[in-house]
Amino acid sequence: MYRIKATSDLLPELTRGPALTVTVNGAAVEAYDGETIAAVLLAAGLWQLRRTRRRGEPRGPYCGMGVCFECLVTVDGTAAVRACLTPVTDGMRIETGQETAP
Amino acid sequence: MSEHCELAVIGAGPAGIEAALAGARAGLSTVLIDQAPAAGGQYYHRSPGAFATPHPTAVEREGQALADQLGPAGVRRIVNALVWGLFKEEDGDGWLITASIAGNNASGTPLKVHAARVVLATGAYDTPLPFPGWTLPGVLTCGAALQLLKSQRVAPFKRVLVSGTGPLLLSVAAHLIDAGVKVVRVCEANRTPLGAVAHAPTLVREWHRLSEGLRYGLSLARGGTPYTQGWSVVAAEGLERVERATIAKLAADGAPIAGTRQTVDVDAVICGYGFTPNTGLARMAGCGFAYDRAARAWLPQRDPHLRSDLPGLYLAGDGAWVAGVGHSRLEGIVAGVTAAFDAGKIDAAGLEALLAPVRPRLAHQRRFGLFLQTHFSPPPGLATLAEADTLLCRCEEVSQAEVRAAVTDGARTLGEVKMLTRTGMGNCQGRMCERGVTAAICRANHSDAAEVGLYAVRPPLVPLTVDFLIRAGED
Numbered sequence: 001m002y003r004i005k006a007t008s009d010l011l012p013e014l015t016r017g018p019a020l021t022v023t024v025n026g027a028a029v030e031a032y033d034g035e036t037i038a039a040v041l042l043a044a045g046l047w048q049l050r051r052t053r054r055r056g057e058p059r060g061p062y063c064g065m066g067v068c069f070e071c072l073v074t075v076d077g078t079a080a081v082r083a084c085l086t087p088v089t090d091g092m093r094i095e096t097g098q099e100t101a102p
Numbered sequence: 103m104s105e106h107c108e109l110a111v112i113g114a115g116p117a118g119i120e121a122a123l124a125g126a127r128a129g130l131s132t133v134l135i136d137q138a139p140a141a142g143g144q145y146y147h148r149s150p151g152a153f154a155t156p157h158p159t160a161v162e163r164e165g166q167a168l169a170d171q172l173g174p175a176g177v178r179r180i181v182n183a184l185v186w187g188l189f190k191e192e193d194g195d196g197w198l199i200t201a202s203i204a205g206n207n208a209s210g211t212p213l214k215v216h217a218a219r220v221v222l223a224t225g226a227y228d229t230p231l232p233f234p235g236w237t238l239p240g241v242l243t244c245g246a247a248l249q250l251l252k253s254q255r256v257a258p259f260k261r262v263l264v265s266g267t268g269p270l271l272l273s274v275a276a277h278l279i280d281a282g283v284k285v286v287r288v289c290e291a292n293r294t295p296l297g298a299v300a301h302a303p304t305l306v307r308e309w310h311r312l313s314e315g316l317r318y319g320l321s322l323a324r325g326g327t328p329y330t331q332g333w334s335v336v337a338a339e340g341l342e343r344v345e346r347a348t349i350a351k352l353a354a355d356g357a358p359i360a361g362t363r364q365t366v367d368v369d370a371v372i373c374g375y376g377f378t379p380n381t382g383l384a385r386m387a388g389c390g391f392a393y394d395r396a397a398r399a400w401l402p403q404r405d406p407h408l409r410s411d412l413p414g415l416y417l418a419g420d421g422a423w424v425a426g427v428g429h430s431r432l433e434g435i436v437a438g439v440t441a442a443f444d445a446g447k448i449d450a451a452g453l454e455a456l457l458a459p460v461r462p463r464l465a466h467q468r469r470f471g472l473f474l475q476t477h478f479s480p481p482p483g484l485a486t487l488a489e490a491d492t493l494l495c496r497c498e499e500v501s502q503a504e505v506r507a508a509v510t511d512g513a514r515t516l517g518e519v520k521m522l523t524r525t526g527m528g529n530c531q532g533r534m535c536e537r538g539v540t541a542a543i544c545r546a547n548h549s550d551a552a553e554v555g556l557y558a559v560r561p562p563l564v565p566l567t568v569d570f571l572i573r574a575g576e577d
Contacts, residue, residue, distance in 0.1 A: 002258040004251070008280040010321075012159060014255055017152030034150030035254060042250065042258035047239035047343045054499040058342050060239025062496075062534075064246025065144055066137060067227045067380070069529035069565070070496065080208060080529075080565065084246070085137065087150065 001030075002043045022092040029094075037083035037094060038064070038071050049073050049083055049096050058097075074098055103203075103213045107133040107178070109441050110199055110217035112185055112383065115143020116427045117419025117434035118223030119168045124438025124456075125221070126175040129447040133215060134172065135180045135201065141169040143225055144245060145427050147252040183213065186562040188383045191216065196414060197387075200561070202570060209567040212574035219414040219441045222384055223434060224421035226377035229480065231266075232494050232502075232538040233487035234337040236373075240344030244274045244374030257281040259370040263347045265289040265335035266374035268478035269311070272318035272329070274372055279325035286366050288322065289333040289349055291356060291375070291481055308470060336363065336487050338371050347371045356481025375480040377424040382531060384422075385559040387415060393552035397423065397475055398482070400556050407440040408433060416441055425471025432464040485541035494542055495535040497528020502542050509546040515555045519543060529565050532557040 007013050017033025022040060031040040038061045041049065048058035049071050061071040064084050071083040074095040083094075109125040111118045114136035126132040134141070142148040146165025149155050158166065172179060180201070187200035196218045202210035228243035235241065244266065250256045251274075261284045264275045268290075275285045322329060336358050337348040351362035381402055385391070390403040390411040401423055408416050418437035419430035436457060443453040488494060490503040500523045508522040516532075516539060519525055525539050526532030540554050562571070 002256055004255045004257050004281045006280060006282050009317075010159070010277050010280045011251070011255070012155065012157040014149065015154040015156075016255075017150070032152075034152030035256075039250060039254035039256045043256045045258065047258075049239070052499055057237060057499075058239050059237060059496075060343065061242055061246055062230075062237075063227055063243050064249040065227060067530060068230075068496065068534050072529075078209070084249070 001045055020088055020090045020092075022088050022090075022094060024094045025096060031088045033088075035088055037073060037075070037081070037086050037088055037092075040088050041073075041083060041094070041096065046096065051097060051099050053099050103211060105133060105180070105213070105215045106217075107131045107215065108218045108445055109133070109221065109438075110135060110197070110215050110219070111221045111223055111438075112188075112199065113143065113223035113225055113419075113421065114138070114141040114179070115223060115225045115419065115430065116145055116168070117225075117421070117430035117437070118143070118221070119172065120431045120434025121221040121223055121416075121418050121438035121441075122177045123171055123175050124435045125441050126177045128439055128442030128456075130219075130442050130445060131178075132176070133178045133180060133217070135183050135185060135199065135215065137182065137184055139181050141172060141179065144249075147248060149253050153255075180213070180215070182210075184208075184210065184564055185383065186564050186566060188220065188387045189561075190387070190412075200574065202566065202574075208565055209570040212570065219416070219445060221416045221418055221434075221437045221441060222421055223419045223430075223437075224380040224383060226379050226420035226424045227533065228374055229376045229378045229537060230534045231373060231375045231480065231484060231487070232492055233335060234489050234492050235339050235344070235347075237493055237496055238338050238340050238344050239342065240340065240370045241338050242370065242372055244270050244372055247274050247372045248277065251277040251281055257283050259283050261286055261368045262370045262372055263287055263289070263335060263349065263366055263368045264372045264374075265291070265333075265349070267291045267376055267480050268374065268474060269315060270374050272315060272322065274374065275325075275327055276318035276321035278372075279321045279327065285322075285325055285327040286368055287333075287349065288327060288329045289335060290329065290331045291334045291352055291484060292478055293332045293354075307466060334358070334484060334487075335371050335373065344368060344370055352481065353483060354481075356483030357486045375484065376478065377420060378533075378537065379421050379424055380533070381421065382533065382559045382563050384410065384415075384417060385556065386561060386563060387412060389415065389417070391556060395552075398479060398551065408437040409440065409444075414444070423471070425467060425474070429464070429467035429471050432460050432467055435460055436464065482541075485538070485545065488538065488542065494538040495523075495525040495528065497530050497534065498524040500525045500535075505539055505542045506546045509543055513543070514547060514549065514553070516540060516543070516557050517555060520557060526557045531559060531563060
């Protein structure tokens with residue numbers, strides 16, 4: 001939904017990898033080879049990746065480079081995976097909205 | 103798994119690639135370790151291998167050209183590696199680097215790298231600025247935004263506020279506008295630096311940067327985006343994500359001026375208040391740090407050849423002092439050839455021959471870095487944006503009021519506040535909260551950052567599963 005179609009000298013033409021199948025909380029979501037989990041979720045408009053333990057607040061990607069650990073999601077049953085660094089793979093099952101800690 | 107080498111470089115950004123190339127070309131068996139699959143780091147933002155980019159940008163071409171030299175130079179690359187420890191070898195000289203390879207990183211394959219010498223080229227991250235609402239989904243850093251826009255080609259926004267300090271704001275805004283996003287305003291916390299005239303000789307040689315700035319300005323004009331100096335975001339609001347933001351005019355010291363607050367409807371706030379060197383491994387290793395008043399930061403101590411105060415450990419690029427890509431590349435060369443000299447691969451004359459052409463260029467890049475530091479550092483009054491219930495530590499959810507209470511109870515240093523409140527004990531190991539908690543202690547205690555100190559960093563540098571640690575221990 002939010003994948004960039006426009007091109008310019010700053011954003012030259014680009015072709016994504018082949019389409020993949022991933023599920024987010026059980027629902028199929030559009031994804032392409034090479035994309036990170038964070039990009040796939042944000043492209044689908046999904047910003048609340050986890051909830052905090054103490055205040056129960058929603059959190060989403062913040063630093064985008066693996067430093068802040070805010071974008072933790074559960075991937076194929078493994079908790080606390082950084083969505084910003086992890087590429088999607090075909091058949092990946094992603095769960096969001098959990099109180100995640102390693 | 104374990105590897106042995108004469109030189110290990112941690113971080114494959116501009117500084118790390120150059121250090122590895124310089125070391126390998128001087129005859130050191132060299133390993134380059136990075137968390138990403140492709141070399142380039144945060145600056146070069148190389149697209150995923152699965153994407154086809156028939157017309158790469160100049161920056162992408164520069165990154166590709168650098169990375170392409172690694173193989174022919176004989177640099178061995180270790181990719182998808184999460185480095186979690188750096189230790190002096192128990193028996194004799196050299197260093198032990200511990201990492202988790204691939205998998206989900208927190209539980210990948212354990213790897214040990216035994217290296218006679220190590221160059222730390224760990225780069226920098228956007229300096230976090232706590233303000234009410236800064237933990238809401240939709241508040242993100244310039245680094246995160248550029249990664250999404252340039253590398254992933256996703257623009258998950260409709261109306262955005264860009265706020266912070268420095269020329270990077272213009273780049274982010276221009277990319278957003280080119281992607282079709284409405285950028286309602288760019289707030290630069292500093293004001294037109296009249297003192298910048300003193301830097302004219304330095305800036306003239308940076309014409310390519312000025313023309314880049316003009317290019318960004320054209321996008322801003324096309325997008326109808328005002329660029330206002332002396333303003334900043336002061337709050338973000340929303341239920342499940344950002345729905346609106348408040349901006350305010352700032353006094354000269356950076357504190358917001360009462361009565362100037364305005365609200366803008368946005369779905370994201372992109373913040374870039376300068377960069378903080380990622381010094382976790384240097385601290386874990388035991389490098390000496392000194393408080394630099396001009397940089398308003400604790401910086402690792404280095405000699406002119408970029409040696410740390412520990413034998414066989416070198417520090418290059420933005421991971422030691424932030425001055426951008428040109429500076430980082432040159433520092434990488436200096437660290438790499440110095441490591442080769444210290445290892446006896448080249449003699450004093452050889453070292454001088456390699457460093458002589460680098461020195462004047464490095465001096466110029468240092469002047470440029472000082473210009474940015476002088477005129478585009480976040481003004482200290484921004485520390486007043488956090489309110490009593492604003493979280494300073496995002497991981498352990500510790501508010502400013504709790505930090506102040508710890509100071510009232512007698513805590514004077516970051517270490518003492520950490521023990522009382524758990525700030526800095528969460529997943530990010532204090533990288534997100536160190537500046538904010540430091541500022542809160544200083545304000546509550548009328549003290550100086552130099553007295554507040556640094557968080558101690560102990561292994562593991564990043565969260566790891568118990569299962570992984572057991573496997574790493576058996577290895």
